[in-house]
Amino acid sequence: MDFSELSHQSEIRDSLDKILIEQCITENLKKFDDKFKHDEELLSLLATNGYLGLGIKEKYGGTGENLYDLGILFEKLGYHAAPLSLIGCLVDVAQTIQKFSDDERHLSLITSIIEGNIHTSAILEPLNQDPENPRTKAEITGNQLTITGTKYLSELASKSKNILVSVNSHEGVLLVLVDSNKTDISELRTTANSPSFKVDLNSVCVDRSSIIHTEGRGLEALRYLIQINMVMRSYLALGVTEKMTSLIAAYTSERKQFDRVIASFQAVSHRAADCFIDLECLRLVNQQAAINLNSNLDCENDALVAKIWASNAAHKISYSAQHLHGGIGADKDYLLWRYCLLAKECELINGSSSQNIERLGLNITSNQ
Amino acid sequence: MRKQDEILVAEMLIQLNAKQAKLKSELQEYFEGLMTPALKAELNNPNHFEGGGPEFKNAMQTMGADGWIGLSWKKELGGKELSPMEQYIFVETVMRTGFPFPFLTTESVGPMIAENGSDWAKEEIATKILQGKLIFAIGYSEPNSGTDLASLKTKAIKEKDGYLINGQKMWTSLANFSDYIWLATRTDFEVKNHKGISIFIVPTDDQGFSMSAINTLGDVRTNATFYDNILVPDSYLVGKLNEGWSLITSQLNLERLALVNHGPVEELYNNVLNLAHQTKINKDQYLTDLSWVKHNLAQVYSGIEALKLICWKQTWIMESDQLNMAEASVAKVYGSEFFIEAYRLLMEIMGELSLLKNESELSILNAKLERMYRTASILTFGGGTNEVQRDIIAMAGLLMPRTR
Ligand SMILES: Cc1cc2nc3c(=O)[nH]c(=O)nc-3n(C[C@H](O)[C@H](O)[C@H](O)COP(=O)(O)OP(=O)(O)OC[C@H]3O[C@@H](n4cnc5c(N)ncnc54)[C@H](O)[C@@H]3O)c2cc1C
Numbered sequence: 001m002d003f004s005e006l007s008h009q010s011e012i013r014d015s016l017d018k019i020l021i022e023q024c025i026t027e028n029l030k031k032f033d034d035k036f037k038h039d040e041e042l043l044s045l046l047a048t049n050g051y052l053g054l055g056i057k058e059k060y061g062g063t064g065e066n067l068y069d070l071g072i073l074f075e076k077l078g079y080h081a082a083p084l085s086l087i088g089c090l091v092d093v094a095q096t097i098q099k100f101s102d103d104e105r106h107l108s109l110i111t112s113i114i115e116g117n118i119h120t121s122a123i124l125e126p127l128n129q130d131p132e133n134p135r136t137k138a139e140i141t142g143n144q145l146t147i148t149g150t151k152y153l154s155e156l157a158s159k160s161k162n163i164l165v166s167v168n169s170h171e172g173v174l175l176v177l178v179d180s181n182k183t184d185i186s187e188l189r190t191t192a193n194s195p196s197f198k199v200d201l202n203s204v205c206v207d208r209s210s211i212i213h214t215e216g217r218g219l220e221a222l223r224y225l226i227q228i229n230m231v232m233r234s235y236l237a238l239g240v241t242e243k244m245t246s247l248i249a250a251y252t253s254e255r256k257q258f259d260r261v262i263a264s265f266q267a268v269s270h271r272a273a274d275c276f277i278d279l280e281c282l283r284l285v286n287q288q289a290a291i292n293l294n295s296n297l298d299c300e301n302d303a304l305v306a307k308i309w310a311s312n313a314a315h316k317i318s319y320s321a322q323h324l325h326g327g328i329g330a331d332k333d334y335l336l337w338r339y340c341l342l343a344k345e346c347e348l349i350n351g352s353s354s355q356n357i358e359r360l361g362l363n364i365t366s367n368q
Numbered sequence: 369m370r371k372q373d374e375i376l377v378a379e380m381l382i383q384l385n386a387k388q389a390k391l392k393s394e395l396q397e398y399f400e401g402l403m404t405p406a407l408k409a410e411l412n413n414p415n416h417f418e419g420g421g422p423e424f425k426n427a428m429q430t431m432g433a434d435g436w437i438g439l440s441w442k443k444e445l446g447g448k449e450l451s452p453m454e455q456y457i458f459v460e461t462v463m464r465t466g467f468p469f470p471f472l473t474t475e476s477v478g479p480m481i482a483e484n485g486s487d488w489a490k491e492e493i494a495t496k497i498l499q500g501k502l503i504f505a506i507g508y509s510e511p512n513s514g515t516d517l518a519s520l521k522t523k524a525i526k527e528k529d530g531y532l533i534n535g536q537k538m539w540t541s542l543a544n545f546s547d548y549i550w551l552a553t554r555t556d557f558e559v560k561n562h563k564g565i566s567i568f569i570v571p572t573d574d575q576g577f578s579m580s581a582i583n584t585l586g587d588v589r590t591n592a593t594f595y596d597n598i599l600v601p602d603s604y605l606v607g608k609l610n611e612g613w614s615l616i617t618s619q620l621n622l623e624r625l626a627l628v629n630h631g632p633v634e635e636l637y638n639n640v641l642n643l644a645h646q647t648k649i650n651k652d653q654y655l656t657d658l659s660w661v662k663h664n665l666a667q668v669y670s671g672i673e674a675l676k677l678i679c680w681k682q683t684w685i686m687e688s689d690q691l692n693m694a695e696a697s698v699a700k701v702y703g704s705e706f707f708i709e710a711y712r713l714l715m716e717i718m719g720e721l722s723l724l725k726n727e728s729e730l731s732i733l734n735a736k737l738e739r740m741y742r743t744a745s746i747l748t749f750g751g752g753t754n755e756v757q758r759d760i761i762a763m764a765g766l767l768m769p770r771t772r
Contacts, residue, residue: 126721126730129649129658152730153720189728191738198729257516266771267755319708322585322745323754326514327539330584330746337585344715344741348723352716358660 003287008063012054012072019045020080026335032083033338038156038195039083046084047116056094060110065098067228067290071235078239078346081338085194088155089113091232092121092225093164096175099297100213100221106177109162119177120160122151122199123225129355131166131226132219136201138169138176143208145169145176147201153349157185157197164212165201166222173218175225177210192341220297227303229350231289234310237346238282241313244321244339245275252324262324271320278313285309304351304360311353314343382677384457391454395461398436402427403465411466412726412734414587419468420503420545427467432500440475440622445482446498452622452686456679460631470542471626473497473504476619477550481569484615486603489569493548505546507537507570507593508616514538515753517552518561518613522595524553524568530601531555533570540593543579546572549593556610565612569604570595586743620752621696625683627751628703630676633710636740637668639733640714655717664713671706678702694765697757704747704754711741 005013023042032039046052055070056062063069070090077084094113097106109119125135136149147167157163162177184200213221249272252263262268286309289302318340322329329336347353384392407423410416416424431437440455441447450458455475462469474497482494496502513520522535533553543549549570556564570577576598579591607615644655644665655661678699685692715722715737726735748754762768 124720127647127649127655127719129719186729188730189725191723191725191742256512257514258519265755267758315712319745319748323748326749326753327509327746330586332583332585340585340742345723348715348720352719354660354664354713354716355719358658 009069009072012051012069013076015049016051016073016076017080019049019051020076020082024080024082029081029083029335029338033193033332036195037083037193038085038159042082042084043086044116047114050114052086052090052116053114055090056110056114057098060098060107061114062110065294067095067231067293068287070095070232071286071290074232074235075239075242078236078342079243081240081243081335081342085155085196087229087232087236088120088122089118089160091228092123093119093162095228096164096221096225097212099224100175100217102214103209103212105209106212109177117161118156118159119162119164120154120156121164121225122154122157122197123164123166123222123229124153124350125150126152131350132173132222134166134168134173134222136165136167138167138174140169140171140208145174145206145208145210147176147178147204147206149201151199151201152188152197153190154185154197154199156195157183157199158187158195163199165199166225171218172216173222175212175218175221176206177212178204178206182206190345192338192345194345223300224293224297226350227289227298227300228293230303230307231286231293233346233350234282234286234289234306237310237314237343238279238286240339240342240346241275241279241282241317244317244336244343245272245279247336247339248272248275248321248324251328255326268324271324275317275320278309278316282306282309282313301360301363304356304363307351308353308356308360311347311351311356314347315353318343382680388453388457392457392461395458398434399461399465399467402430403467407467411468415589417468417588418542419470420542424468428470428500428503430500432498437474437500438478438498441479441482441498445479445494447479447482452683453680455622456625456629456683459626459629463629464631464635470503472506472623473502475626476623477504477506480615480618481606484607485569486605488601488603489606493569502548503542503546504548504550505540505543505572505591505593507540507543507549507551509539510536511538515749515756517616518565520552520554520565522551522553523557524555524566526555527599530599531568531605533568533576533595533598533600535595537593537595539582539590540579541588541590543572543591543593544581544589548572549577550606551595552612552616555612559610562613564610565616566609567606567612567615568600569606570598570600574598574600586739586746588743621682621686621691624696624700624751625679627747628675628679628699628707630672630679630703633668633675633707634672636714636736637665637672637710639736640717641665643733644717661717664717668710668713671710675699675703675706694761697752697760698765700752701754701757701761704744704751707747708741708744711737711744715741 053062054073055066057065094110123131128135139146160180163180165176165178167174182204186198188196188198190196252268253261255262285306289306292299292302328334407427410421410423438447439450439458443449478497481489508517510520524531524533551568551570553566554564555566576596579593582590647655649655682695682699721732722737724731725738759771
């Protein structure tokens with residue numbers, strides 16, 4: 001057993017911190033509070049320095065296949081509230097293609113992504129509780145697929161050349177790349193102002209060669225995509241909640257009421273300690289899920305456990321942080337509020353705690 | 369034996385009586401009429417969430433003319449002298465409609481001025497409050513005085529023709545459309561903190577008054593307010609000099625109860641229940657067919673029942689002019705923390721759709737859920753922070769020794 005990080009992983013952590021501290025200063029973040037939250041400059045900086053290749057095989061231009069490395073990136077993006085939404089691109093598209101495709105045309109997208117281009121995914125559907133069973137349909141005739149359906153919460157769809165969509169067909173579930181020009185895209189406004197889109201597909205025609213996996217592996221690929229999406233979102237939540245907890249520690253150690261620092265009230269220090277406990281649990285379940293998904297394509301229970309902890313920690317730590325800050329925590333001139341919004345998105349996107357607990361309960365009782 | 373029990377059971381009544389129920393439906397009808405489409409539209413605008421717009425001002429004056437302001441005021445002061453229970457019903461009904469009724473102005477500041485104000489204040493200010501023509505902002509908190517309110521530093525110094533006020537307040541909500549600030553100041557620097565505080569009425573159109581906006585997570589605006597050599601006449605002092613602390617605390621229990629009224633959360637629960645009932649998740653299933661959705665709904669339901677009963681009981685105790693310290697704090701702590709859990713459970717039911725803002729395509733219930741979760745934390749530290757309330761519960765409810 002070995003929980004320790006490799007030296008290159010600590011280096012990634014430190015050097016990412018350096019870049020993001022500089023780029024995510026309040027002045028910069030403010031620019032994206034109300035308008036399209038996507039920092040092109042930061043994206044190209046990350047690309048130039050090779051960070052978009054984390055978790056990608058060297059032969060495609062990455063730093064080596066390892067989801068733990070990629071987790072560090074999302075943790076840090078969360079920690080610094082970076083104005084970038086990259087799970088669709090780096091996780092759903094790049095990782096799934098890397099694992100399931102042997103077609104050069106698809107694999108070239110990975111290289112394109114590493115260079116800083118956007119190719120996103122559109123998986124979730126309004127009110128569909130079971131993303132493994134898409135309502136979006138593909139009619140297959142000969143070599144042609146005709147796709148119809150509605151997807152939402154697709155990150156950066158407007159910037160994306162290709163969109164990876166999940167569909168159902170008489171051949172079962174498929175993951176298909178669609179040219180974004182063939183879809184209708186409209187911007188949604190989410191609570192954290194994330195660059196999120198509705199994608200309508202009205203009889204969009206694509207060639208069979210746009211399916212990214214070999215025959216019969218569609219469901220397996222989609223399940224893998226959903227699981228790594230959960231785990232990387234949980235890493236984002238880890239960064240968000242780590243930051244909120246460090247803000248609690250710093251602020252309550254300075255703020256005075258009744259002639260003493262408020263951290264010296266036991267109720268305050270205990271509530272902060274509870275945040276620390278949650279964080280420790282979240283960090284470990286994330287680590288386990290990322291490591292296991294490195295060697296096994298299906299670790300649904302590990303992914304669910306990570307996401308359940310992420311949802312719960314995001315909720316609890318957010319309200320602890322707000323409470324322990326008093327009024328200043330709600331003031332948009334202070335930084336906590338951005339993290340509260342991000343925490344809510346991490347909590348609910350790709351399955352809430354209650355929903356995932358039900359799912360986990362079904363899994364662990366159905367194999368008996 | 370048996371017989372006596374039955375009589376007791378028959379006497380106990382845990383629901384509104386006929387008179388109270390009648391008041392409730394009367395109020396419901398009145399407010400449905402008051403909430404015109406134009407007013408609703410105005411209140412959906414982030415700049416007017418908390419009132420202050422022209423439609424809001426009209427509605428206030430209409431209410432004043434119709435006698436719906438000053439419910440708690442004594443009859444001789446021009447009020448309706450409603451009982452605590454009737455007041456609770458009023459707060460509940462107004463809050464359910466979403467109208468940002470300025471309770472603090474009309475039910476706290478107003479009656480205090482009517483009772484303790486100078487002749488000028490009684491005539492000029494109290495009357496206009498009853499008519500719905502004046503709004504006050506509450507100037508208590510300062511940058512360094514929040515929970516420890518009694519440490520406040522804004523000062524008022526006696527001069528020949530009145531008092532000279534200097535200092536800064538924080539979080540002065542509504543100041544951006546208020547006529548006056550209900551201002552807590554220090555007037556004696558020698559005595560223990562809470563013994564040297566006095567309350568003044570400070571006009572926001574004074575040259576020495578200024579403010580800067582504070583924008584918050586919940587999109588409600590509040591303000592930092594500044595008081596630079598503002599001279600007010602003696603008649604602007606409310607109550608006796610150095611006895612302001614008792615004015616600050618006199619209405620606290622009623623105010624706390626109003627903060628955790630069960631009306632709005634029950635309204636939200638009903639909205640989500642209805643929507644979930646009508647929401648198909650596939651060919652033959654609705655959201656409410658899912659067992660975890662039933663579980664979440666039931667948790668919120670049982671939480672609301674407890675909140676309603678705590679609030680009713682507190683109000684019932686107040687009817688007989690008694691006060692149970694511990695129970696008032698129970699209501700505040702339980703209510704404020706339950707709201708946070710309830711919003712979470714309800715958001716889970718609607719899932720990612722509840723993340724969408726009002727202006728967004730696909731948003732649900734006017735994005736009420738999306739807005740409520742962002743404002744929920746204020747009640748846990750505002751209105752007497754929950755840690756201090758828990759101290760009170762341990763001391764007054766369990767007779768435990770004081771902590772620290
Ligand atoms: C949106 C908004 C609107 C507001 N509107 C108004 C208004 O109109 N008028 C007005 O006067 N004020 C207003 N307030 C201010 C509000 O009353 C204060 O925020 C509140 O009193 C807490 O003070 P604080 O923010 O300074 O927090 P602090 O007092 O600094 O508290 C910070 C943390 O320390 C904890 N703490 C403090 N003392 C103790 C203790 N003894 N034991 C244990 N824990 C402790 C608190 O629980 C809290 O978690 C508003 C605030 C907000 C956010």
